[in-house]
Amino acid sequence: MGGLTFLKKKIIYSPPLASLKKFVVYIYPIYFSQKHLIFITMEKTVLSKEEIDNLSSLQNQQDNFVIQLGQIEYQKNLLNQQKQKINQQIESFEQNQIQLAKELEEKYGKGTVNLESGEFVKT
16 A cells, blocks of 8 residues: 555544533544554534623734734835934034034134024134
8 A cells, every 4th residue: 555545434423411422533543654643633612602792802903913014014114214314314403513513614713603693603
C-alpha cells in the first residue's frame, strides 16, 4: 500500500441523561503501512446559542480593535509626513533668516532692529 490513505468514521454518542449534550466523535485511521495503523480521534460538541453569541461578540470586539489600531497607524503615518514637511519648511525658514541677517549686517553693520518703528540701532 503506497502513500497515505485517510478514512473517516463518524460515531454519534447520545448520553443517557437529557441534560447532557449529544456529541459526535470522528475517528480518523491513518495507514502508514500495512503493519502500522494509527487512529486520531476528534470530538465535536455543539455549543449553546449563548456561548456562540458570546464568542461572536468577543470576535467582533477584537475585529474593532484591529480596525481602530489600523486607523491610528494610518493617522500616525499622515502626521509623520506632515511633520517632515514642516521640518523642511523650518529648515528653509532658518536659512532665509540667516541670509537676511547677513545682508542687513553687510549693509548696516552689527546692531538690532525695532520692527515697530523700523529703526536700526548699531551696537
